[in-house]
Amino acid sequence: MRPTHSRRAFIIRVASVSATLAAGGAMAEEDLKGFGSSGHPRRDGPVQFDFGVASGDPLSDRVILWTHARRRFTNLPVVMRWEVSTDATFRRLVSAGWATARSETGFTAKVDAKGLQAGRTYFYRFRTLFDVSPVGITRTLPTNDVQSVKLAVFSCSNYPAGYFHAYSEAVHAGAQYGVHLGDYIYEYPANGYASQDAAALGRTSVPATEILTLDDYRRRYAQYRSDPDLKQMHGRMPVIAIWDDHEIANDSFVTGAENHTEATEGPFAARVAAALRAYHEWMPIRTPDRTDLKKVYRSFDFGNLLSLHMLETRLLGREEPIELLDLVNPVTAAASFAAFTSPSRQMLGDEQVSWISQRMYESDATWQVFGQQVLMARMEFPVSILRALNPADTSPEAIAAGAQAVNDYLTAKATAALNPALLTPLQQALLNPQTNPKLGYNLDAWDGYPAAREVLLGTAAALGKRVVSLAGDTHNAWYSDLALLDGTKVGEEFATPGVSSPGLEAALSALSPAQTTSIFRGVIDTLKFCDTYRRGFLLMTFTQQAAQGQWYFLDTVKSKNYTVAQDYTATFEA
Incomplete structure (x- = not known):
């Protein structure tokens, strides 16, 4: 039996069909x-x-x-x-x-x-x-x-x-x-x-x-x-x-x-x-x-x-990540480091590299913007700190050892800036990249593929392009310089916080957000800003004069009652 309909439903349907006819969309x-x-x-x-x-x-x-x-x-x-x-x-x-x-x-x-x-x-x-x-x-x-x-x-x-x-x-x-x-x-x-x-x-x-x-x-x-x-x-x-x-x-x-x-x-x-x-x-x-x-x-x-x-960094070219522990373990370090630094180590794959190189060459836009997943800027820590900081071990002894390693390195760094003659032999060793090399703390990011990053950024530099990298993945907010291995600045990276996924405040729960920020800002020279404990989004405004990032942060994602604040802005001038 054909269903019956209320007068209201009938009127709504007649109005719907009438609207279609009025729009010139008669069926x-x-x-x-x-x-x-x-x-x-x-x-x-x-x-x-x-x-x-x-x-x-x-x-x-x-x-x-x-x-x-x-x-x-x-x-x-x-x-x-x-x-x-x-x-x-x-x-x-x-x-x-x-x-x-x-x-x-x-x-x-x-x-x-x-x-x-x-x-x-x-x-x-x-x-x-x-x-x-x-x-x-x-x-x-x-x-x-x-x-x-x-x-x-x-x-x-x-x-x-x-x-x-x-x-x-x-x-x-x-x-x-x-x-x-x-x-x-x-x-x-x-x-x-x-x-x-x-x-x-x-x-x-x-x-x-x-x-x-x-x-x-x-x-x-x-x-x-x-x-x-x-x-x-x-x-x-x-x-x-x-x-x-x-x-x-x-x-x-x-x-x-x-x-x-x-x-x-x-x-x-x-x-x-x-x-x-x-x-x-x-x-x-x-x-x-x-x-x-x-x-x-x-x-x-x-x-x-x-x-x-928009770059694909997962399934087309990315080789299997190398574990950080294998790089800092004396037994496995040599073989792992050889694979890690191999000039053929892939992140994007040859076909995608050729495509992005051609696209940048053809573009006459003021800004070349990479929309991609993981941090491209170098987020490197000296091995002395990486060996001591273990997020899986939150015992008082482990926390104390990590804090001491961070303090020792930052003290040596500050002493070198003020008066290098005052550096002790131990401090000189901490600052020597041969005896205390730097490695990315997250090798799932571009830090795990240094040669591939150098090719991409080097291509942009050779073409004279102004580069902005947009990144996600870490659940936290970051703002950094993009530089070649020789220190040449190619562009800047603006990284968005997560919409809801927990960030470093969960992984480094033994540290306050202020302490975590102090460590990252103190150790990483190219890092200009970070927020390691709030969720939100990034609003990018591009003009011919500048690329401006505004970070919006939520006070909670655990309640339907919340506040939002826009309390940091960064500007990259063209």
């Missing part, structure tokens, strides 16, 4: 076949757009539009009309077409809306005969003489760790475009990393197991995309995204990952295939090469102001 008889006969859609149940809408990968004349659409009572495909308008009432359509959400794509649908004008703001939506998605706002890229662009930079959004307030705050801060540098989801089970408060927050991971299969990854994306702050951000600005490791498995590289055991979890290649298929389904990303979903490196030109190059 032809042939088009109606996609929806079935007039009585059928309600038998299948209303179409639900539970995860809102999103846009991404904007170009000057097009943008990717995304939604998830599913009927309440069936798994039948959902045929939709998508519409782009210059006004929120959709009376002036500038682009429209058809899309289908099917079970084969997890009921997601993406289209490349073309025929748009550069540097314009548009409204968009998806609709069936009776049901309409939320309305989204998107923007195309500007061309020619561009004076200013605002980018909100995000990383490390861990659903069970806390609320995603940073996403909605970026909307309030006036960002025009979003840049997500990875760890959009996390792969751990419900009782895994940073989940101790999940039940109390109502944010327990789904599925409860670690995600391995395509269905697992789809369900995890669905949970994250249900977050209201994330939906608001996606609905208000186009996002340019790249994955890091947790979209697959922790500390991923070409042939494996720290958090993957083939004996019990199956081939790593199968997990990568499932993870990347889900990523391309659920993210508003243009897929450059459908035969190889790993190839997502791509560029976005904002006129003559900046070229944003």
Whole structure:
């Protein structure tokens, strides 16, 4: 029996059809076949757009539009009309077409809306005969003489760790475009990393197991995309995204990952295939090469102001990380150091290096911006400190030994700055790179691939380019110089704090944030600013004169009541 409908529902539907006609989008008889006969859609149940809408990968004349659409009572495909308008009432359509959400794509649908004008703001939506998605706002890229662009930079959004307030705050801060540098989801089970408060927050991971299969990854994306702050951000600005490791498995590289055991979890290649298929389904990303979903490196030109190059640093070229303990252990140090410093050691892979070199050569923009996952600036500590500081050992004795090693090095450094003649033999040894070399404390970052970093930055320097690196991964905020091994400054790095994942305040819980900051700032010469204990986002404003970073910090991600502060700004002049 055909279901009955209230008068109110009938009026809403009549108004919906009338709006379509008024917008010049009247459906032809042939088009109606996609929806079935007039009585059928309600038998299948209303179409639900539970995860809102999103846009991404904007170009000057097009943008990717995304939604998830599913009927309440069936798994039948959902045929939709998508519409782009210059006004929120959709009376002036500038682009429209058809899309289908099917079970084969997890009921997601993406289209490349073309025929748009550069540097314009548009409204968009998806609709069936009776049901309409939320309305989204998107923007195309500007061309020619561009004076200013605002980018909100995000990383490390861990659903069970806390609320995603940073996403909605970026909307309030006036960002025009979003840049997500990875760890959009996390792969751990419900009782895994940073989940101790999940039940109390109502944010327990789904599925409860670690995600391995395509269905697992789809369900995890669905949970994250249900977050209201994330939906608001996606609905208000186009996002340019790249994955890091947790979209697959922790500390991923070409042939494996720290958090993957083939004996019990199956081939790593199968997990990568499932993870990347889900990523391309659920993210508003243009897929450059459908035969190889790993190839997502791509560029976005904002006129003559900046070229944003999104780099893939996990699955295309990255060799297996070398363990820090193997470099500082006298037994394994020689062999490990030889592999570590090898000029052929890869991070991006030859093909991607050739691509980014060509893109920088061709670009005449004021700023060359690397949108990539991990810290590119050198975050190196002397071995004397690395041997003493062990985050896994928080005993009083270990803490005291670490503090002493830090104090000894900083005292020697201060003495050398004031009066080198006063240095003792022990202090001279601490400052001698031959007897006390410096190594990155995190070799999963570019510090673990020094030759690859030198090639990339050296290429930029040879081309005379002004470089800005945007980075995530660490959950903390950093601002540093980018320099070659000989000390030549090539650019600066602005690193965003995590949206919700805990930072160094958790790993170095025995130290106060002030002490941690003092250690990092004291030891690392190229480091200009860091915040090691708060979550938030980075707002980058590019002009022809400067690249300015503003860090926004939240006082908590554990409560729906919070405050946000913008209390540090850094400027890199052109």
